[in-house]
Every structure is written in C-alpha cells, then in structure tokens.
Amino acid sequence: MDFSLSKPQKEIQKAAWEFAKGEFDKELIIEWSKEQRFPETLIKKSGELGFIGIHYPEDIDGGGMGLVENVLVGEAFCRKDSTLGAALMFTGYASECILRFADKNLKTKFLPDLMNGQLISTGAFSEPGQGGDISQIRTNAVKKGDAWQINGKKALVPFGGMAGLYVVLCSTDPNTAPTHGMSLILVEAGREGAxxxxxxxxxxxxxxxxxxxxxxxxxxxxxxxxxxxxxxxQHAQSFFTENRIQIAGLALGTAQGAFDRALDYVRQREQFGKKLAQFQVTRHKLASMAAKIEAARYLTYFAAWSFDNKKLEPRFASMAKMTAARTAVEVADEAIQLLGGYGYMTEYEVEHFYRDAKQAEIFQGPPSVQKDIIADALIGKLK
Known part of the structure; x- marks a missing residue:
C-alpha cells in the first residue's frame, strides 16, 4: 500500500506553495482583513495558473485532475495564510453542483469564467432560523411559462453580494415530502428582485x-x-459531502501553518539561558501537535482519494472534516500558548489562524452534525 504522492501531485503542491509565498503578503492581508476587502486580482492570478479549477475537466478550462489535487492546493494556500487561502479556494463554492448535475449548456456557459478567476460563485442553501437544517426550506420557485419565479430569503451566504452566480435551493413541489420536492436553480447576480x-x-x-x-x-x-x-x-447533500473534504484540506493547511510559526518561534526564543525548544514540555507539545496533523492529513487524503476513485462513503468525508478542523483548532490554540503574549498579537499571525480554524470547524456542519452522519452509517437502520 503506497501512501506517497505521485510526482505530478508533488509538483502541484510545490507550485501552489511557491505561488502563495510569492503572492500572499502578510501586511496586505492584515489590512485587507481589517477592511474585509477581497483582493480580486489574486482570484484572476490563481485562476490563470489553474489552481481554482484544478479538479474540473479540461474541456471547461479546468485542470483535469481530482479532489486530491484540490486538497493539496488548499492545504498549501492555507499553510501560508489561512484567511486568504480559504477565501481563494471558496471563490468557486457550490460550482461543483453545476459540474456534477447541470446540463452541458449551463456548464459551458458559466464554468470557464469561474475556472479562469473571472467570476465568483456561491451557494444559497440555509435560511434564517434553521441553522444547517435545509430539510424544511421556505424559499420557493414556481414555474411561470418558460421561466422560474423565486421568492424567499437565504441566510449566511458566502461571498453574498460579491458572487456573480448563486446556486439556490428552492422548494419546487410543496405537495411532496419536503426533501423530495426541492430543486437547485442557478441565479446570476443582478437579477431584478434580488x-x-x-x-x-x-x-x-x-x-x-x-x-x-x-x-x-x-x-x-x-x-x-x-x-x-x-x-x-439530494444534489445539495452530495455537494456537502465533497465540500467537507475540501474544508478538511483547508483546515489541514491552517493547522500546519500555525505549527510552522510555533516551531520557528520556539527554535529562536530563549528563556532561562536555553532555547524554548530545549525544554521537555515544549518538545512534547510539538510532538503531540505534529502527530495530530499527520493523522488528520492521511485521513483527509484518503477521503479525497476515495472520492476520486468513486469509493467514498460520506462518513469518511465527515471524519476527515471533523478531525482536521478539530486538529486545526487545537494546534492553533497550542501555538498561541507557545508564543505567549506574542501569540495574541496580530503581527505574529497565529491568532488569526486560530480564528479561521474555528470557522472551518463550524462551516458545513459542526462536530455534532458530523458525528450524527458517522453514527448513522455505523449503526444503520434499527428494527
């Protein structure tokens, strides 16, 4: 059983890391974060280099690779900076719904611009007061001649207001069971009434x-x-499963990035005439952090490989997302402790790695949701 990456995968990993090192400027990221301003020029650069659509087919300007490669890119980006890395990788959020389920006309019309960084997509699934439960949505779409008319409200939409495309989950048949009367409809930004x-x-x-x-x-x-x-x-749930693996990759990079900064600090910082890295308590903390990251890495890679080989069970996506995100939170927290007071300061970066790790743990279902998915798969239907 070979757990090593292939040569092309290593080259992709290296290219993503080199791009991040060259384009992710710490001071600019701090400034952008304060202003909540997204650097649109970087979307175009990453799109032109093939990072955004690396797991999409070549006939729509994608990279023709798989989810493993997508995870490698997200991990490298977030290792350099968790805030900018995750934002870049989310610029095509929910476009997988178009890729996996839409007809050829929709794919060829919209996906190339997403792949090239000319357009941002997002998904509008959740609704006010419902949290992550999308089984009882109220947004509806009614057929009016040769068109759909949509009414309702969606909550917590990533890149809402910035995206050019929205994948909207609507009730299209209220007379059937709720989960069997929904449809996904594509809505461009700027439509009258939105x-x-x-x-x-x-x-x-x-x-x-x-x-x-x-x-x-x-x-x-x-x-x-x-x-x-x-x-x-059903289409949305399928996308959520895929997206959980992608989030696991982002969380993995976040954990590694926080660890890198903590390791660099304790190698240099002296206390009582010794480097912090020479104290046993520090060494043991580093060992525990590294072990957690490696365990999360192999689980995430396995889930992505299973998806690419059409062998994925949804529980493995939930395991990867839950484990990698919890690892990111714990490693970033420990990194703050190792840096002491500096860990709390924006300049030293680990504080925003911690904040981003928490978002990764919550988004697309907190640990309790992932545990329910895993438990359902393990227990099955009871008689």
Missing amino acids: SVHHLPEKLGGRLMPFADITFDQVTVPESHLIGTQGNGY
Whole structure:
C-alpha cells in the first residue's frame, strides 16, 4: 500500500506553495482583513495558473485532475495564510453542483469564467432560523411559462453580494415530502428582485464576507434548473459531502501553518539561558501537535482519494472534516500558548489562524452534525 504522492501531485503542491509565498503578503492581508476587502486580482492570478479549477475537466478550462489535487492546493494556500487561502479556494463554492448535475449548456456557459478567476460563485442553501437544517426550506420557485419565479430569503451566504452566480435551493413541489420536492436553480447576480443584506464582521474568514439574500419575484430561465427537478436536496447533500473534504484540506493547511510559526518561534526564543525548544514540555507539545496533523492529513487524503476513485462513503468525508478542523483548532490554540503574549498579537499571525480554524470547524456542519452522519452509517437502520 503506497501512501506517497505521485510526482505530478508533488509538483502541484510545490507550485501552489511557491505561488502563495510569492503572492500572499502578510501586511496586505492584515489590512485587507481589517477592511474585509477581497483582493480580486489574486482570484484572476490563481485562476490563470489553474489552481481554482484544478479538479474540473479540461474541456471547461479546468485542470483535469481530482479532489486530491484540490486538497493539496488548499492545504498549501492555507499553510501560508489561512484567511486568504480559504477565501481563494471558496471563490468557486457550490460550482461543483453545476459540474456534477447541470446540463452541458449551463456548464459551458458559466464554468470557464469561474475556472479562469473571472467570476465568483456561491451557494444559497440555509435560511434564517434553521441553522444547517435545509430539510424544511421556505424559499420557493414556481414555474411561470418558460421561466422560474423565486421568492424567499437565504441566510449566511458566502461571498453574498460579491458572487456573480448563486446556486439556490428552492422548494419546487410543496405537495411532496419536503426533501423530495426541492430543486437547485442557478441565479446570476443582478437579477431584478434580488437584494443583499451584508452581515457584520465575524470571528474568522474575514476575506470571505457573508450576507443574507432576499429573492422577491426573481425570474430566471427554465433552463437554469440544475440537475433533475425534485432532486435538489439530494444534489445539495452530495455537494456537502465533497465540500467537507475540501474544508478538511483547508483546515489541514491552517493547522500546519500555525505549527510552522510555533516551531520557528520556539527554535529562536530563549528563556532561562536555553532555547524554548530545549525544554521537555515544549518538545512534547510539538510532538503531540505534529502527530495530530499527520493523522488528520492521511485521513483527509484518503477521503479525497476515495472520492476520486468513486469509493467514498460520506462518513469518511465527515471524519476527515471533523478531525482536521478539530486538529486545526487545537494546534492553533497550542501555538498561541507557545508564543505567549506574542501569540495574541496580530503581527505574529497565529491568532488569526486560530480564528479561521474555528470557522472551518463550524462551516458545513459542526462536530455534532458530523458525528450524527458517522453514527448513522455505523449503526444503520434499527428494527
């Protein structure tokens, strides 16, 4: 059993790391984060180099590779900077729904611009007061001739107001069971009747603003239906499974980045005439941090490999996301402790790695949700 990366994968990993080292400027990221301003020029650069759509087919300007390579890129980006890395990798959020389920016309019309960094996409799934439960949504889409008319409100939409494309989960058949009467519909930004309510500053992920989106008689062509009518809930759940592996990769890079900074600090910092790295308590902390990262790494890579080889069980995506995100939180927390007072200061970066780690743990379902998915798979249906 070979756990090593292939030569092309190592080259992708190196290219992503070199790009991040050359383009991710610490002082600018701090400034952008304070202003919650996303550097759109970097989307175009990363798109032109093939990082955004690396796991998309070549016939729509993608890289023709898989989720493993996508994870490697996200890990490298977030190792350099967790805030900017995650934001860049989320600029194509929910476009996998178009890739996996939409017809050829929608794919060829919209996906190339996403791959090239010319456009941002997002998903509008959650609704006010429902948290992560999308089984009882109220946003509806009604057929009006050869068009869909959408009414409702979506909450906590990543890049809301910035995205050019929205994948919207709607109820299209209220007379069936809720999870069998939903559909995914593509809505371009700027459609009449769509309005954005920008949300206040949040703990982490400050280069990826969230917003609530209201749809008031928003009309889109009938052809903007993604996949099969009535299968929207199933399509969304399939996307969530894939996205959890992607988030695990981002969390993995966040953990590694916090660890790198802590390791560098204790190698240089002296206390009582010795380097901090010479004290046994420090050495043991580093050993525990490194072991957690490696365990999360192999679980994440395995989940991504299973997806690429069509062998993925959703529980492994949840295991990877839960483990990698918890590792990121714990490693970043320990990094702050190792840096002491400096760990609390923005200049030393680990404080925002900690904040971003917490977002990774919450987004796409907190640990309790992942545990339910895992437990359901383990226990099965009880008689």
